[in-house]
Amino acid sequence: MRKPIIAGNWKMNNTIEQSKRLVKELIPLIKDAKVDVVLCPSYLSLQEVKNLVKDTSVKVGAQNMHFEKSGAYTGEVSGEMLKELEIEYVIIGHSERRQYFNETDETVNRKVKKALELNLIPIICVGETLEEREQGKARSIVTSQVEAALKDLSNKEIAQLVIAYEPIWAIGTGKTASSQDANEVCSWIRDKVNQLADVHVAQNIRIQYGGSVKPNNIKELMEQPHIDGALVGGASLKVDQFSAIVNY
Numbered sequence: 001m002r003k004p005i006i007a008g009n010w011k012m013n014n015t016i017e018q019s020k021r022l023v024k025e026l027i028p029l030i031k032d033a034k035v036d037v038v039l040c041p042s043y044l045s046l047q048e049v050k051n052l053v054k055d056t057s058v059k060v061g062a063q064n065m066h067f068e069k070s071g072a073y074t075g076e077v078s079g080e081m082l083k084e085l086e087i088e089y090v091i092i093g094h095s096e097r098r099q100y101f102n103e104t105d106e107t108v109n110r111k112v113k114k115a116l117e118l119n120l121i122p123i124i125c126v127g128e129t130l131e132e133r134e135q136g137k138a139r140s141i142v143t144s145q146v147e148a149a150l151k152d153l154s155n156k157e158i159a160q161l162v163i164a165y166e167p168i169w170a171i172g173t174g175k176t177a178s179s180q181d182a183n184e185v186c187s188w189i190r191d192k193v194n195q196l197a198d199v200h201v202a203q204n205i206r207i208q209y210g211g212s213v214k215p216n217n218i219k220e221l222m223e224q225p226h227i228d229g230a231l232v233g234g235a236s237l238k239v240d241q242f243s244a245i246v247n248y
């Protein structure tokens, strides 16, 4: 059985003080969640958020990392630096990073390898644009992103990962993919993993859906056989909404 995993990607929101307030309010509401819960604040808030969830089952993730250990990469943060904070997850290849920060399939693959080497669990984001979907290219785009992200990984490594399917046209737009469409793409992703790793790994890998996930659509999404969780943006910034999603 795949244990569902629901992660909040706060993106570039919440100062340290705002992060602390949000987590303090959230903890009592999500501490008995039956799913794995991961909070992904900005780098600056990681330490405080980690401290606040210390005695709970809530895990913490970063939104990005560099693939090098250290060096002349102004403005970047390495996986080793994240490890020092004892955080568990790292989002890699979010569409906003691909769109605005020159993230490519190749850098995603390098970051995934580095994260695994450090025992950080990568949440690898893939997804098509509206134009690609309308041209009938969703399957080829998404599966090629998965193939590139997982290039040269062993079965054992692939077994550690989480993959998030986030159709770009559904992010922050209020448009959700229908749960059937989202499930279909997640099944394509699972098929691709089955080609790259053994069947047991493909059956057990957790695949999230992301894109305008809200309290009123989470249940239907989670009922789909290939959707094992959600990567939540806007609604993860609101205590009532995120707790309702986690306790769907």
Ligand SMILES: O=C(CO)COP(=O)(O)O
Residues within 6 Å of the ligand: 009, 094, 166, 170, 171, 172, 173, 174, 210, 211, 212, 213, 231, 232, 233, 234, 235
């Ligand atoms: O990009 C997302 C999560 O990574 C989704 O964002 P929204 O939930 O705001 O659409």
